[in-house]
Amino acid sequence: MQNTSGEIAEQMAREYLVKNGIKVLDTNYRSRCGEIDIIAMDNDIIAFVEVRYRHSNAFGMAHETVGPAKRRRIIQTAQHYLQSNRKFSNHAARFDLLCLDGDLDQANFQWFKSAFMAS
Template sequence: MDRNRIGMDAERRASEWLCSQGLSLLQRNARCRLGEIDLIMQDGDQIVFVEVRARAGKYFGGAAASVDWRKQQKLIQAARFLLSRNPHWSTYPCRFDVLAFEGDSETTPPIWYKDAFRP
């Protein structure tokens, strides 16, 4: 399976899993000139920008560790841009979550880092 297919599958699984946890999907693969947000979800009164990562193992710190400072800054910039284009979202508090899949198993639940970083 190629990297794009693995990423799309991880995003699909993440969306389904987060919905089973009570979140609602607002948008998938939100692209703008500043970057891409994998999933935009609503958790009660919060807008949640979700970065989905999948890794076969925990090499080099694992999936969550790959969301380094530079990636966080890109996500923050993209989220700000998307909020400016969707003013109805800007009235809600926001947070950034990371959902990490590690291993090859379809049955392994993800590791959910709520409020993983702040702007």
């Protein structure tokens, strides 16, 4: 079975995070509210990471594609994860975007730490 460009981008994102000293805890975590691409630990902060890939920016850059509804689903899914994994309940949390624009073989990452907040 051949991987889609989105799956390849997510694998590249995981590798990028690990190379930058981040411990990946879980991938493609699903709840009834939605999915989180990568859940990771950055020192003592749990990071919920949305990976976005755009081959072309004709319809906007990758970081511009996460609207209010998507953010809300990510936040709700993160809350579910924290409730299901009490060992992380005392950790600070943040919501990151890890974006790739252009050809995957020349990937240029943009990592937006704390890209949005839970309200």
